[in-house]
Amino acid sequence: MSVKQVSVFVEDKPGKLNEMTQVLAENKINMRAVSVAIADGFGIIRLLVDDVYEASTVLKDAGYVNKLTPVVVAATSDAPGGLNQILNVLTEAKINIEYMYAISGERKTDKAYMVFRVNDHKAAEAALTKAGLTVLSGEEMSEI
Amino acid sequence: MEHYFQKDIECASREEIVRIQNEKLVEQVKHVWDHVPYYRKKMEEKGVTPEDIRSIDDLHKLPFLSKTDLRDAYPYGLMGVPKDECVRIHSTSGTTGKRVVAFYTQGDVDLWEDCCARAIMAAGGTKEDVVQVSYGYGLFTGGMGIHGGSHKVGCLTLPMSSGNTERQIMFLQDLGATILCCTPSYAAYLGETMKEMGLSPEEIPLKAGIFGAEAWSEEMRRDIEKTLGIKAYDIYGLTELSGPGVAFECSAQNGMHINEDHFIAEIIDPDTLEVLPEGSQGELVFTAIDKKGFPMLRYRTKDICKLTREKCSCGRTHVKMCKPMGRSDDMLIIRGVNVFPSQIETVLLNHGYQANYQIIVDRVNNTDTFDVHVEMTPEMFTDNVSEIRKRQADLVEGLKNMLGIKAKVTLVAPKSITRSEGKAVRVIDNRKI
Incomplete structure (x- = not known):
């Protein structure tokens, strides 16, 4: 069920992010969402892309260390309280969130999408589904 | 089974080695006194004449040579024979300043290649082996020294030189090299590249590697042994003394036998310059006792290490030096x-x-x-x-x-x-x- 995210190691230096996006652009990889975490001298770029394995392979060939990480993508209504609703469910299920970021949804669908990296993605998905929220699969991801 | 290139000398008794050293040292000091004015002047300044050197017990009386002397005497000042008796020049990479150039007579080349042949056989090599020499060829001693040694053993020798990593791996595979000789960092790089190419160590017949010319650790040895699926042997040398093969590792893989019939090793305190007792850690000093083209007496290597005369399981009797803790130049x-x-x-x-x-x-x-x-x-x-x-x-x-x-x-x-x-x-x- 869970969606695979590509996590990429980059140095925290001017132009390094651009070098990586260049690789993706040249290989016609489309990004659905991107998030950047910066630590001491390095960063981890987290990507949701249309073709996970292609992206991972072209990045590896270009010399980037990267890993596939399962994440939970939950849909909620694009209205006040939307995120809160998801978090209520995760709190109730005692799920710990490591990080999260948003996907810019289309206005017309009236949906907003949040990406979560959690300690137990299966439990998180089960709890969200049980609460009547929509959890996206990899295939559904590529359709939004 | 242990293989030897020159078993009689490699396994000679201590008395026999000392006898050879005494004889060669006395002769070498006379030779240098007569042919190398630069060193003769140093001896005179110290008040030493060839008559004072009767055996290896008198070695400590001789003045030291260091890299500074090599630079001062550059290029021909320390040559030990007329130019027309020399057949080759090699040179250091010059990473720490001016290049050192060294000269070789045919006899010097022969004894150097013997040393390399001993190293190859100590690593299990015989004439059945295919040796891929991936040290650089040219002024650097690595390539041509091992190459000559490999010929002496009778191995099928591939003079690859360094570089062109994919071709190196293709040859390892296609020509079935069984022994690889290069720097340890290049061996690690080859292993890494093989892994990236999806080639497992089982797919190449390589069984041993002889790696030297730079410092490497035990951990790096284990790493290389694993990624290439081989036994990795250390080899030591300096251009000033010939090149690789001054000392080499045997099947015991715990220290390198110094070729004592050609080189006398001492350990000194780098500050007081006093000779230290056996087993002490200090700076390694070498005297080349039969090289004529570039006869180094008491050359300070700057390498910090220890010597041991503990009996070795391989049967060789020559003193062993530990892996240098580092060159005091690198320190x-x-x-x-x-x-x-x-x-x-x-x-x-x-x-x-x-x-x-x-x-x-x-x-x-x-x-x-x-x-x-x-x-x-x-x-x-x-x-x-x-x-x-x-x-x-x-x-x-x-x-x-x-x-x-x-x-x-x-x-x-x-x-x-x-x-x-x-x-x-x-x-x-x-x-x-």
């Missing part, structure tokens, strides 16, 4: 503490990183800064920032435990540190002192 003094790059390598490998690192030293506001750049690897990467930072902190702690000073560890992209196909540039010292 950095950072915030007053002695740091050898090889120590850093050990810590990295123990923490799961590869030995791809660079040390950058600078001085800011009169304090030394000490940065270690380490390449990220797929094994050490995770999506979790705090986990990576924890590993980074563990590495800082490990370095502090090993060195006694704190380093700043920066994780850098894979392959961002320049790979050399000869020697690796491990240290960038930007201090202007």
Whole structure:
């Protein structure tokens, strides 16, 4: 069920992010969402892309260390309280969130999408589904 | 079964070795006195004449030679025979300043190749073997020295030289080399490239490697042995003394036998210059007792190590030197503490990183800064920032435990540190002192 995210190691230096996006652009990889975490001298770029394995392979060939990480993508209504609703469910299920970021949804669908990296993605998905929220699969991801 | 190239001499009794050394030393000192005015002057200044040197017990009376002398006497000042008796020149890479040039008579080349042949056979080589020589050919002694040794053993010799890594691997596969000779950093690089190409060690027939010309740690040995599926043997040498093969490892893989019928080793205190008793750690000093083209007497190598005469399981009787702790040339003094790059390598490998690192030293506001750049690897990467930072902190702690000073560890992209196909540039010292 869970969606695979590509996590990429980059140095925290001017132009390094651009070098990586260049690789993706040249290989016609489309990004659905991107998030950047910066630590001491390095960063981890987290990507949701249309073709996970292609992206991972072209990045590896270009010399980037990267890993596939399962994440939970939950849909909620694009209205006040939307995120809160998801978090209520995760709190109730005692799920710990490591990080999260948003996907810019289309206005017309009236949906907003949040990406979560959690300690137990299966439990998180089960709890969200049980609460009547929509959890996206990899295939559904590529359709939004 | 242990193989020997010259068993009689390699396994000779101590008395026999001393007899050979006494005879050759007396003769060599006379030769140098007569033919090398530069050294004769040094002897005269010390009040020593050839008559004072009757046996190896008198060796300590002779003056030292150092890299400074080599530079002062550059290029022909230390040549021991007329130019027309020499057949070859080799030169150092000149990483620490002016190049050192050394001269060889045919006899010098022969004895050097004998030494290399001993090393190849000690690593299990016989005439059945295919030896891929991936040391650089040319002025560097690595390529041609091992090449000559390989011929003497009768191995099928592939003079690959360094570089063109994919072709190296193709030849390892297609021509079935069984022994690889190169620098340890290049061996590690070949292993890494093979892995990337999806080639497992079982797919190549390589059984042994003879690696030298730069410092490497036990951990790096284990790493190379695993990635290439071989036994990795150390070899030691200096251009000043001939090249690789001054000392070499045997099946015991714990120290290198010094070819004592050609070179006498001493350990001295680098500060007082006193000869230290056996088993002490200090600077290694060599006297070449039968090389004529470039006859070095009491040459200070700057290598810090120990000698041992403990009986070796391989049957060889020649004294063993431990892996040098580092060349005192390589040694950095950072915030007053002695740091050898090889120590850093050990810590990295123990923490799961590869030995791809660079040390950058600078001085800011009169304090030394000490940065270690380490390449990220797929094994050490995770999506979790705090986990990576924890590993980074563990590495800082490990370095502090090993060195006694704190380093700043920066994780850098894979392959961002320049790979050399000869020697690796491990240290960038930007201090202007």
